[in-house]
Amino acid sequence: MSTPNTKEIVRYTAGTRINHWIVAISFVLLALSGLALFHPALFWLSNLFGGGPWTRILHPFIGCIMAATFYLLCVKFWRDNFMQQRDWIWLQKFKDVVGNREENLPEIGRYNAGQKLLFFTLVVCLIGLLLSGIVIWRVYFSEFFSIGVIRAASLLHAFFAFILIFAIIVHIYAGIWVKGSIRAMTRGVVTPGWAWKHHRAWFREVGKGIQSK
Amino acid sequence: MPLQSLDIVRRSATTLPEPQIRGAHTGQVAKLIDTTKCIGCKACQVACMEWNDLRDEIGTCTGHYDNPHDLSEHSWTLMRFAEYENPKGDLEWLIRKDGCMHCEDPGCLKACPSPGAIVQYANGIVDFQEENCIGCGYCVTGCPFDVPRISKKDKKAYKCTLCSDRVGVGLEPACVKACPTGAIVFGTKEDMKHHAEERIEDLKSRGFDQAGLYDPAGVGGTHVMYVLHHADQPALYSDLPDNPKISPAVRLWKGAAKPLALFAMAATAAVGFLHYIGIGPNETDEGDEEAARRESEKLP
Numbered sequence: 001m002s003t004p005n006t007k008e009i010v011r012y013t014a015g016t017r018i019n020h021w022i023v024a025i026s027f028v029l030l031a032l033s034g035l036a037l038f039h040p041a042l043f044w045l046s047n048l049f050g051g052g053p054w055t056r057i058l059h060p061f062i063g064c065i066m067a068a069t070f071y072l073l074c075v076k077f078w079r080d081n082f083m084q085q086r087d088w089i090w091l092q093k094f095k096d097v098v099g100n101r102e103e104n105l106p107e108i109g110r111y112n113a114g115q116k117l118l119f120f121t122l123v124v125c126l127i128g129l130l131l132s133g134i135v136i137w138r139v140y141f142s143e144f145f146s147i148g149v150i151r152a153a154s155l156l157h158a159f160f161a162f163i164l165i166f167a168i169i170v171h172i173y174a175g176i177w178v179k180g181s182i183r184a185m186t187r188g189v190v191t192p193g194w195a196w197k198h199h200r201a202w203f204r205e206v207g208k209g210i211q212s213k
Numbered sequence: 214m215p216l217q218s219l220d221i222v223r224r225s226a227t228t229l230p231e232p233q234i235r236g237a238h239t240g241q242v243a244k245l246i247d248t249t250k251c252i253g254c255k256a257c258q259v260a261c262m263e264w265n266d267l268r269d270e271i272g273t274c275t276g277h278y279d280n281p282h283d284l285s286e287h288s289w290t291l292m293r294f295a296e297y298e299n300p301k302g303d304l305e306w307l308i309r310k311d312g313c314m315h316c317e318d319p320g321c322l323k324a325c326p327s328p329g330a331i332v333q334y335a336n337g338i339v340d341f342q343e344e345n346c347i348g349c350g351y352c353v354t355g356c357p358f359d360v361p362r363i364s365k366k367d368k369k370a371y372k373c374t375l376c377s378d379r380v381g382v383g384l385e386p387a388c389v390k391a392c393p394t395g396a397i398v399f400g401t402k403e404d405m406k407h408h409a410e411e412r413i414e415d416l417k418s419r420g421f422d423q424a425g426l427y428d429p430a431g432v433g434g435t436h437v438m439y440v441l442h443h444a445d446q447p448a449l450y451s452d453l454p455d456n457p458k459i460s461p462a463v464r465l466w467k468g469a470a471k472p473l474a475l476f477a478m479a480a481t482a483a484v485g486f487l488h489y490i491g492i493g494p495n496e497t498d499e500g501d502e503e504a505a506r507r508e509s510e511k512l513p
Binding site: 006036037038039040041042043046051052053055056098099100102136138139142147148150151152154155158159162165166169170173176177178179180191192193194195196197198203204207208209210 | 226227228326327328345347348349350351353354359363368460462463465466470471472474475477478481482485488489492493494495496497498499500501502503504505506508509512513
C-alpha cells in the first residue's frame with residue numbers, strides 16, 4: 001500500500017478501465033451462454049438468459065459487443081505488447097516467476113512476457129471466434145456457407161472459446177495472485193512499490209516525481 | 214403412467230438414460246422406398262401435407278419436375294427427379310423420395326445442444342420435439358443428409374416424423390398409405406429387408422445387375438431405406454450420399470471435446486487454487502515502497 005508521502009502511479013485511465021470491464025462482462029456472459037450450448041451438463045446456465053432460445057438469440061449479439069470493444073482495447077495495448085529480448089529471458093526463468101522469486105528475473109517494461117503472450121492469444125482467439133461465429137450465426141449468415149465450412153466453423157468456435165476461457169482463467173488468477181493488480185484495473189492506480197517490483201523498466205519511465213512531501 | 218411413451222432410447226443433450234423400459238419387442242420399424250416402382254406422382258407429398266396440415270408456398274418453376282424445389286419447414290418430403298443417361302445411351306428417370314432417413318446413429322441428435330429437442334424411440338424413429346428446440350441449427354450441421362429445415366417464422370427445426378403419431382397407434386405413415394404403386398411400404402425393419410431382397414432379385418433377373426438396398430452402415434443403418442437400380446452409384450439419385458456418416462468435425466465437437474474441455478478448464482482453475490495455497494500470493498511490502506522512493510529520486 002502507498003505511504004502518505006508518495007503519489008500513486010496511474011496505470012489505466014478511466015476510459016481504458018471502462019473499456020476493459022465492458023469486454024470482461026461480455027466475456028463472462030458469453031462464456032456462460034456458450035458453455036450452456038457446449039455441454040449438456042451446463043445447459044442449466046441458459047436459464048440465466050431466459051431459456052434456450054434466448055440464449056441462442058443473445059449470445060452472438062453479446063459476441064459482437066465483445067469483438068468491437070476488444071478491438072478498441074487491442075489498439076490501445078498493441079504497442080506495449082511486442083516481445084523484447086528480456087521477455088524471452090523472463091520466460092526461461094518460469095520457475096522463478098511462479099515461485100515468487102522476482103529478484104532473479106530481468107527488469108521488464110509495462111507488461112511481462114506472460115501478459116504479452118496472453119494478449120496475443122486473446123487477439124488470435126477473438127479473430128477466430130468472430131469469423132467462425134459469423135459462419136454459425138444461423139439466422140443471418142449460415143445460408144451463405146457450405147455445410148463443410150459450417151461444420152469446421154462449429155468445431156473451431158468451440159476450440160477458440162476453450163483457449164479463450166483457459167487464457168482468462170489464467171488472467172483472473174494472475175490478478176488474484178499478484179496483489180495490487182486488480183486495483184490497477186478498478187481504481188486505475190498502482191503503488192510505486194508495485195511498479196518498482198513487478199515492472200521496473202516501466203517504473204523508470206513513469207516513476208519520477210512520486211514524492212509529494 | 215399414462216401419456217408417457219417409456220420408449221425413448223436416445224434424447225439429445227441428456228447425460229442419463231431416459232425411461233425406456235418399453236422396447237420394440239416386435240421389431241424396429243422401417244419404411245422401404247422402391248425407386249424402381251416410383252412413377253413420380255407426388256401422392257406421397259400430398260399425403261404428407263394433408264396428414265401434417267402443412268402448406269408450402271406456391272413456388273416458381275425451376276426447369277425440372279421437383280416441386281417445391283427443395284425440402285422446407287413445410288415440405289417434409291419431396292420427389293427429386295434425376296435424368297440419367299446410362300452407358301447404353303438410354304435415358305433413365307431416377308426418382309427419389311427425399312426426406313429424413315431416420316438414422317440409427319442420428320447426426321442431428323448428436324449435435325443438438327438442447328435437452329429433449331430430439332429423441333429416438335425404441336422403434337427407431339427419430340423425432341423432433343419442437344417445444345424444446347432453441348433454433349440454433351446444430352441439427353442441420355450434424356445431419357449427413359441435409360434434411361432438417363429451420364422455420365423462418367418460429368425459428369424451430371422441422372423434418373419428417375415418419376408419422377410417429379400414426380405409427381404409435383398402429384397405422385402406417387401417410388405417404389405409405391397414399392402410394393398408388395406400392396413403391397413405399399412400411400413394416401418391421403427385418404420384413405422390409407426381406408421384401409427388398411425379393412425386389413432386388415427380381416430387378417437383377419431383369420438386367421439391373423447392380424440393383425441393391427440402400428441402408429448405409431456409416432450411420433448404423435437407416436429406418437428409411439431405398440431399393441436402387443444402381444446401388445453402386447447412389448449419387449445418381451440427386452446426390453444421395455455414397456457413404457453417409459456423421460462428419461468427423463461434428464463427432465469431435467460433440468464427442469471427446471466436451472468432457473476434455475470441461476476437465477481442462479476445471480484443472481486450470483484447480484492449479485491456480487493449489488498455487489495460491491502452496492506458494493501464495495505475490496505481495497508488495499514496505500521495503501519495495503522504500504526502494505521505489507529511493508530509485509525515484511535518482512531518476513533523471
